[in-house]
Amino acid sequence: MNIEITSKVISQIIPRPGLYDLGGDLDNDIQIVLDWLSPYYPENLNNNKPTKIVDPSVRVKKAIHGYLKHESNQIEFVMVYINTISSQFETKFVADLSFLEYIHMVRQLSHYYNCHLDYLNLTNRSRMIFTRKLNLLINSKLSHTKMEEYFAERLFGDLSSQSHFELIDVITTLTSINLTNELNSTMIQLAISTIKRNIKEIATEKWTVPILDSINNCITTQIYPTFSLVTSYTESPAASYLSSLNTTAHDELVHLRISEIYTMVSTYPSSIPALEELHLCLTSSTKRRQLTTSFIDSMRKHLLHSGADTVDIIHIYIKTMQSFLIIDPRGVLLDQVIRPARKYLRTRDDVVIKLVHGMLNNNPSSKLYELAVELTRKQESIVRDEGLKWTPDPIDALADFKRGKHDVIESLLSIFTSKEVFIDEFTRLFGKQLIEGGDVQDIEEKLVLLKSRFGNDLFTMLDIMIRDIRQSGLYQGDLLRMSVLSHLYWPSSMLEHDSFSVPDLIQQRFDEFKSQFINDKPGRTVKHIPSLGSVTLELEINHETKSFVVTPLQAAIIDLFNEKSDEVSVNDAATKLSISEYTATQALNFWVDEKVLMKLTSTLYIANEDDESF
Numbered sequence: 047m048n049i050e051i052t053s054k055v056i057s058q059i060i061p062r063p064g065l066y067d068l069g070g071d072l073d074n075d076i077q078i079v080l081d082w083l084s085p086y087y088p089e090n091l092n093n094n095k096p097t098k099i100v101d102p103s104v105r106v107k108k109a110i111h112g113y114l115k116h117e118s119n120q121i122e123f124v125m126v127y128i129n130t131i132s133s134q135f136e137t138k139f140v141a142d143l144s145f146l147e148y149i150h151m152v153r154q155l156s157h158y159y160n161c162h163l164d165y166l167n168l169t170n171r172s173r174m175i176f177t178r179k180l181n182l183l184i185n186s187k188l189s190h191t192k193m194e195e196y197f198a199e200r201l202f203g204d205l206s207s208q209s210h211f212e213l214i215d216v217i218t219t220l221t222s223i224n225l226t227n228e229l230n231s232t233m234i235q236l237a238i239s240t241i242k243r244n245i246k247e248i249a250t251e252k253w254t255v256p257i258l259d260s261i262n263n264c265i266t267t268q269i270y271p272t273f274s275l276v277t278s279y280t281e282s283p284a285a286s287y288l289s290s291l292n293t294t295a296h297d298e299l300v301h302l303r304i305s306e307i308y309t310m311v312s313t314y315p316s317s318i319p320a321l322e323e324l325h326l327c328l329t330s331s332t333k334r335r336q337l338t339t340s341f342i343d344s345m346r347k348h349l350l351h352s353g354a355d356t357v358d359i360i361h362i363y364i365k366t367m368q369s370f371l372i373i374d375p376r377g378v379l380l381d382q383v384i385r386p387a388r389k390y391l392r393t394r395d396d397v398v399i400k401l402v403h404g405m406l407n408n409n410p411s412s413k414l415y416e417l418a419v420e421l422t423r424k425q426e427s428i429v430r431d432e433g434l435k436w437t438p439d440p441i442d443a444l445a446d447f448k449r450g451k452h453d454v455i456e457s458l459l460s461i462f463t464s465k466e467v468f469i470d471e472f473t474r475l476f477g478k479q480l481i482e483g484g485d486v487q488d489i490e491e492k493l494v495l496l497k498s499r500f501g502n503d504l505f506t507m508l509d510i511m512i513r514d515i516r517q518s519g520l521y522q523g524d525l526l527r528m529s530v531l532s533h534l535y536w537p538s539s540m541l542e543h544d545s546f547s548v549p550d551l552i553q554q555r556f557d558e559f560k561s562q563f564i565n566d567k568p569g570r571t572v573k574h575i576p577s578l579g580s581v582t583l584e585l586e587i588n589h590e591t592k593s594f595v596v597t598p599l600q601a602a603i604i605d606l607f608n609e610k611s612d613e614v615s616v617n618d619a620a621t622k623l624s625i626s627e628y629t630a631t632q633a634l635n636f637w638v639d640e641k642v643l644m645k646l647t648s649t650l651y652i653a654n655e656d657d658e659s660f
Contacts, residue, residue, distance in 0.1 A: 152184055152222075152223055587655070
């Protein structure tokens, strides 16, 4: 219930004078003071012509001293006085003011009422009660939206001298009416919004250059100075704000990088600067968890599915190891994000083949070139005596987390329980290269690297296979180069090929070689495997000589056109070479693709030219 101030109300709350107060006229004194205080809400504020404050006369001062000398009387008076002011506010305060107009109004009101209070001789307690209630009344008229808009336009930018002084005036006015907390809150919110906007502009998809210094510099030169200016008037600890602003900026950068982490990993090594800065800023266990979750979700969406190529999966696997060891050198985060990829790779049938080919492919354009590079690095056995330097596993490490070196090849090999599958694939691949005339010295050099990684004892078969090829150099002829393979040491899958009838000349030369071999090595014999190896041919086509390196079967097929007939049917080829019609068709079509033969019908083939010679 609001009670407005009148002489009757005041006379009811102020005790009547006693014997010691004789000579005074209470009712008259009250009216004199009220007349001096009037108007209770200054007139013409909105027209910038406020009511002029008249200094109290001697009679007014005497009246004030007469009935406001006790603190209890003052408090009762103040409560009624502020209620009267409040009722005036509701009808006379203009609501639709700009923020600066509001500040101007606050200064006028504060000046008006403070001048009156100075002459009322109130105790500190009485004056504090009045000031607090008046500030609440003035604050209730503040539009927080307009205040935020005002500061949003002026904070954290280059201020002119005029704007600087205006800002100081606004800050001091707000603090004078106890809006320090609101001012600090607005300043913090705007600072955070500015930091977020700046980081989004300068850091989004910017991974190739460091940006953390730019962010810190922005805070130091643009945002913090305004904080210092405000806190110098709000008596807030400015120094603590600088640390908080840097922390906020770093957290926001981490938040952005979490959303970009999969692409950052995919673009390694160009993203190394961003990964290094993420390492510096990633200090929260919650953010670390969000990072791993985001990456795993993205990896499952983009990579770990049947539509992805195995080489691409291994490619990202390698980049994931390299990237997360920058973010967290201890390997805790890597251990968490790599597990889904390891589990999925076990389901791929061609993983071993792709890994083996990747380790042996020295072409820098290969997606798995890093495996070949890693294979050439010297392997070191490091024994650490941690002693008193031992530290427990990080708190966010999984239960079966293991410390140790983070070797790319070793990590990929450990997906499988045994290395035998890799040894078998190396043997098969090198064996194929040896039979097809590959560079033996190059194969031996690669084998040395593999032995340093896997151990010498696992490549005994391959050592014998290389020896076979080197010794086969002794069996050279003018037409044939024989390779004698020790069938106990070569993969059976390579030796068990479909046979076919070779041209008579080739069979004759082999029979001669076999007889000589048995004669030189009593108790041993050789068996011809016609499908293995390669044949180098020179054919004259359109009076132009062309060279071809083909399989023995393809060579045998084209040799049929050197006989009496210039045309050969699929059935004839199959019969003469003792192969299936399907196999014969495949071999004939090879020469059609090379434009050496023409296909007359679905089963009949002819040389491309009548005068063609072979």
